[in-house]
Amino acid sequence: MKRLLPRVGVDPARVEMFNLSSAMGPRWAEICNEFTERIRQLGPSPIRAALGRGGKGGTAS
Amino acid sequence: MIVGKQKPIEETWAMVKDFSRVLVFGCNTCVAVCHEGGNKEAQILASLMRMKATQEGLSLEIRDSGIERQCEHEFFESAEKDIEWADAVLSLACGVGVQFMVKRYPEILVYPGLDTCFLGDVEKNGLFTESCQACGKCVLAETAGICPVSRCAKRVLNGPCGGSNKGACEINKDLPCAWQLIVDRLEALGRLADYERLAPIKDWSTERAGGPRKLIHEEFMK
Structure with missing residues (x-):
């Protein structure tokens, strides 16, 4: 995904994969906080911005 | 199996962007093994295309499906409705699959999503290497099971050529010389005497030189 996303104008930093066991709650919370902060810094995604401009394409069904 | 590579998006x-209904259609056998054209890859590509459509303000509908x-x-039965729904199908099959769809659905536009590359094996996870050219006249019995038609850059049948250097091919030092591999294997098997037998001139009419090929089993055609 990190290789493909830039091809459609999406920063690959917007996606990350973590491998955790169900016993790793504290680490899970830590990752959520870190990732939320990262996304805040990156700002709204270009897809969201396009939707805001009235972009309606790309529907799935 | 057939190895392919997705075309750049x-x-x-x-x-496909000028159509209204596009089906990204996976082929879940050969090209799924090389992670390029299976049903999963069709899902991913359809998602990427939806993102692209949104950003470009296009209103095309993009579905994914596969068989x-x-x-x-x-x-094809399970996907008939999806295919009939589409204005255009982006097939992630090899060139065989794309053309088969064109024959089966003459009224539907079918586009190739992959570049079909070669017949190969899964040497290890993520590494696919060419190992057969479907020449129509197998020489593996004479070459210790290593194919000089597909693995020698010159397709030399009585090799190695003068470009073999320390076990590597002259076109690329990372490419093993197929004939060095053949000689090494014959030696390991204690059959080096086989190497002395000259291969006759190959009949290339069974390969593409003879035009498109067919295999017919009349007993199954009734």
Whole structure:
């Protein structure tokens, strides 16, 4: 995904994969906080911005 | 198996973006093994195309679907509705599958999402290497099971040529010389005497030189 996303104008930093066991709650919370902060810094995604401009394409069904 | 590589999304996008209903259609056998054209890859590509459509303000509808093999009639039944729905199908099958769909659905536009590359094996996870050229006249019995037609850059049948250097091919030092591999294997098997037998001139009419080929089993055609 990190290789493909830039091809459609999406920063690959917007996606990350973590491998955790169900016993790793504290680490899970830590990752959520870190990732939320990262996304805040990156700002709204270009897809969201396009939707805001009235972009309606790309529907799935 | 057949190994393919997805075309750059810019290329496939240009093929389909002007349609209203596009089906990205996976082929879940050969090209799924090389992670390029299976049903999962069709899902991913359809998602990427939806992102692209949104950003470009286009209102095309993009679905994904797939079957086990696009080169056999038997597998199409489950996807008939999806295919009939589409203005255009972006097939992630090899060139065989794309052409099979064109024959089966003459009224539907079918575009190739992959570049079909070669017949190969899974040497290890993520590494696919060419090992057969479907020449129509197998020489593996004479070459210790290593194919000089597909693995020697010159397709030399009585090798090695003068470009073999320390076990590597002259076109690329990372490419093993197929004939060095053949000699090494014959030696390991204690059959080096086989190497002394000259291969006759190969009949290339069974390969593409003889035009498109067919295999006919009349007993199954009734």
